[in-house]
Amino acid sequence: MQSIEEFMSEFFLARTVQIKKDIEDRSAFRQRFFANDCDWDSRQGEVELSESEVVTTISISDKESQVITHAAAPFFELRYHLQASGQSWLIRDVEYRCPKCYYSDARRTGTMGCNICSGKGWIGSEEAPPNGPAPGGSFIPPNRF
Numbered sequence: 001m002q003s004i005e006e007f008m009s010e011f012f013l014a015r016t017v018q019i020k021k022d023i024e025d026r027s028a029f030r031q032r033f034f035a036n037d038c039d040w041d042s043r044q045g046e047v048e049l050s051e052s053e054v055v056t057t058i059s060i061s062d063k064e065s066q067v068i069t070h071a072a073a074p075f076f077e078l079r080y081h082l083q084a085s086g087q088s089w090l091i092r093d094v095e096y097r098c099p100k101c102y103y104s105d106a107r108r109t110g111t112m113g114c115n116i117c118s119g120k121g122w123i124g125s126e127e128a129p130p131n132g133p134a135p136g137g138s139f140i141p142p143n144r145f
């Protein structure tokens with residue numbers, strides 16, 4: 001069985017390669033429609049953001065394993081829900097830490113009354129739009145704050 005550490009390392013590296021490929025695949029489109037110094041829709045910084053993510057906490061249980069990671073701002077903490085698949089793992093869901101709770105006393109006393117995360121402290125697919133957090137499979141959450 002592949003370790004969760006190995007799976008996440010493999011995932012981070014593969015994601016960075018995919019982002020670089022996506023950016024390269026879009027270069028003709030970008031050159032046709034955008035000036036060189038226009039950052040809109042350029043995916044600028046996504047490679048660096050992907051490379052910055054590291055695992056901070058792993059919890060394993062019979063039903064599901066969870067991995068909390070830390071990346072460069074603005075997506076400081078993500079919580080991956082992993083399910084076993086053969087000799088490896090699959091990502092079943094990804095949530096990001098609720099910034100309102102994280103930067104308030106609710107972080108220490110519980111996350112009661114938060115209108116963003118409903119008190120869970122994490123924001124995931126239940127709160128995100130049905131098509132995912134961002135176009136292109138990016139792990140950037142929706143701009144909702």
Ligand SMILES: [Zn+2]
Pocket residue numbers: 098099100101102111114115116117118119120121122
């Ligand atoms: Zn919250």
